[in-house]
Amino acid sequence: MLCGGERFDLARTGLARTERLNGWMFIMPALVLLGVFMIYPILWSLWMSFQVGRGMNLSFGGFANILRLTQDPVFQRALSNTFIFLIVQVPIMLVLALIFATMLNDSKLWGRSLFRTAIFLPCVTSLVAYSVLFRSLFLADGFVNDFLLGLHLISEPIPWLADPFWAKIVIIMAITWRWTGYNMIFYLAAMQNIDRSIYESAKIDGVPTWARFWYLTVPMLKPVILFTSVISTIGTLQLFDEVNNIPPNAGGPSDATLTLSLYIYNLSFRFMPSFGYAATVSYVIVILVGILSYFQFMVVRDKRR
Amino acid sequence: MPNKLNGLRTLVGAATLGASVLAMTSALAGEVTVWCWDPNFNGATMLEAAARYAADHPDFTINVVDFAKADVEQKLQAQLASGTTDGLPDIVLIEDYRAQKYLQSFPGSFEPLGGAIDTSKFAPYKVELASLNGQSYSVPFDSGVTGFFYRTDYLADAGYSEADLQDITWDQLIEIGKAVEAKTGHKLLSVDINDSGIIRIMMQSAGTWYFTEDGQVNIEGNAAFKTALGAWQRVLQSDIYKPTSGWTDYTGAFASGEVAGTITGVWITATIKANPELAGKWGVAPIPKIDFEGATHASNLGGSSWYVLASAPQKAEAIDFLKEIWASDVDFYQKILIDQGAFGTLTEARNGPAFQASDAFFSGQPVWQNFTSWLAEIPGVNYGIFTEEADTAVAAQLPVLKDGGDLDEAIKQIDAQVKQQTM
Amino acid sequence: MKNPLYLLQRALTYLVLIVASLLSVFPFFWLLVGATNTSADIIKGKADIGGALIDNILTFFERVDVPLVFWNSIYIAVTATFLTLLVSSLAGYAFEIFRSQVRERIFGGMLLMLSIPFAALMIPLFTMMGRLGLINNHLAIILPGIASIFIIFYFRQATKAFPRELRDAARIDGLKEWQIFFYIYLPVMRSTYAAATIIVFMLNWNNYLWPLIVLQTNDKKTLTLVVSSLLSGYYPDFGVIMVATIFATLPILIIFFVLQRRFVEGMLGSIK
Structure with missing residues (x-):
């Protein structure tokens, strides 16, 4: 309180103007760079989204691209795949991260930092490295099938990357493998902030572990859970690297792992270039992120205040 | 700015x-x-x-x-x-x-x-x-230029000589495949089941393509395309191949000696020859013909x-x-x-x-002369500007066909997707 | 305390953590084993140590100018990390400390920009680099990332934990704003910087799509691009790819091990 009062006094003694100036000075380098390297490309793509035509033979098409969206079965496939990844993978990953974080938050646990490092390790792998890894692990004669066959868990090799259903599963496993530890760190960090005395008194009152987790930990972590789900939502809606690199034919088999971001890439660089239509699809992602994040952010904000 | x-x-x-x-x-x-x-x-x-x-x-x-x-x-x-x-x-x-x-x-x-x-x-x-x-x-x-690359030793064990592989149809190939597996335990082909390359081979061998000369979509109502896709569906539903996914998996299957061959372009030679211990055990035959008027044994991939x-x-x-x-x-x-x-x-x-010259690696067959004469027979087609889009549409239907999906329905789907993607 | 239920729960915890750790570490183990095997063995799923390690390393060094490529990657990642941390932490700090309505709006807009897929921005960005004369220049990779919205956001969150009393005290001592930032904020927040260092270094080191478009010659390529082009071709040599992949992963692992303690603390800071 005392500090707050002092600051108030300082502000009154005429430093407010310097603050304003400093505010801009500190931000200026970033703003200039963003202006050059973000605003111009964004305006360009916005303008492009109203253009139709092949390659560089473009003409103004008004809302033709939006109309095309509604009739495009491939777009709809990409949209539904993206949502499947979002709905299935994000909760699995976040729940796992939460479970690991809860376990590792126990100061009496032996080997904490060892486990923490191990589980965090996957997210430092380079994309190319991890694509190579997953692609070869899940080959028809690859290690995973050999392992499962050896344990007699399966009787014949699973066609991991050749089958539309299993390919989705591989992608989900790959993303989960890579990003669970990353999210876990956010939870672990937030758990450090929970007042330990609440736990202690709950323990003394005989509240069981699961109830402590459900009624104490989860509500207090809600803001962070929402924060991670916003980040994961953006990440999943932009999902490109994994689906472009892990399946032998990007987005395959039979478009089972085609995502919106990959479709944009195909429209721009693999197919007869339709840069205008590609830009339109990318604004679909922006709108989806906008809507989903808006709700998520609103909840975060309410809980934190 | x-x-x-x-x-x-x-x-x-x-x-x-x-x-x-x-x-x-x-x-x-x-x-x-x-x-x-x-x-x-x-x-x-x-x-x-x-x-x-x-x-x-x-x-x-x-x-x-x-x-x-x-x-x-x-x-x-x-x-x-x-x-x-x-x-x-x-x-x-x-x-x-x-x-x-x-x-x-x-x-x-x-x-x-x-x-x-x-x-x-x-x-x-x-x-x-x-x-x-x-x-x-x-x-x-x-x-x-395409050929049927095969292991002469496996085929011989199953009772097939070079002469038996000339002028065959895709259905005869299935029969050969069954015999080879029964006698040697090896699958006949390594097949990337999500790759539409074989369809392109079959189409061009009959002088047709996804598009007409003037660039119109030529899928629904294209009898040669239907014949090709139907023949391939029968192969996919037969048990004569090892399903693979991706290049490494696909080439690994015949490089390791697990399968008896593959049907593809002549550029595969380098990959096949990368296993020198198999020298003298490979041969090349013309590709099978689809059952369509004017179809040939020559194509391109x-x-x-x-x-x-x-x-x-x-x-x-x-x-x-x-x-x-x-x-x-x-x-x-x-x-x-x-x-x-x-x-x-x-x-x-x-x-x-x-x-x-004849090639000792390919059991002394005059493979390059053969390829040269097949090359001359390749029907010319215009690939147009949307082959990638059409390939994607075909690839999307291959798993459906493999599972016994209706051929006409699949063609309808491919046609609709290609028309939409190329408008 | 020592009731059977507790022991069971304890055992379960260890079991889960051990399985999770093994799954996480296994691919790294597999990578190391793969580097010692020939390509053919790897494709067949061989999972024990082979004798091809030296061959694989030699082939890798023969096919790729490793020191040059390694230097390219290091140069880009280090320069980009340094500049990004400087520019983006300044901005993140200022967004939190010097609040104003206009800047709040700008901040909101920046968050929306974060959701535009990069594939949609690549062509105009390339046109721009062409006009700037930066094609096939490492600066074309470094410059667009320096003002990183994600890192600005991260620093803004972290700054919430920066004690205001420190800043006020420094001002009473007559320090200017930039002095406060460099002499007070920076040392106090070093754990946040450690975390950001790992993230930014990692992002730059692993960057693929944009360098692929901008870099045109072999002597400018980064390690990540090289690993990818090893994968192409009609018969990729997986043993060599494994070796290359280890080379590509090692620097981040080292940085992570060096900074990991601070990294966890840094994340703590950002949530407070």
């Missing part, structure tokens, strides 16, 4: 002075830059060509840059679209299926070569693929050609180089056939010793 950018450019320019000086020195040397995608194959042939040219032109230097094939295509497409010619190479290798797409969507970006190079010296179908409005734009590189960028800084030198080596040097084509298994399309080269 331009002014601001110029200001920044000066700033940045000062900061990169060191780097620019380096760049300048390499530019002065008149180096010809080439983009291609396989250092063991097309990259190696380019280096060989450059070495030959440099013998007469001591100032000539070449810079062969290799990226993954998809990466070359992406870089080219992004760069042509950006309108920035900085950093584009002098020569680029483009797969034939994609040639028209680039020529038509980026008009003026490629240099017409018809005037400088006598294209009549090459296989006509290759030249046609890279022609637009009466101009030809490429120096043809390799052919993708892939193949690519060299293009010169209109913006190339070393344009004249690049064209002269292509002309002197790639469009004339018969001996060069013998060398790359032996060293890289690159099956060139310069007609005269066919009379050279390497093309005439």
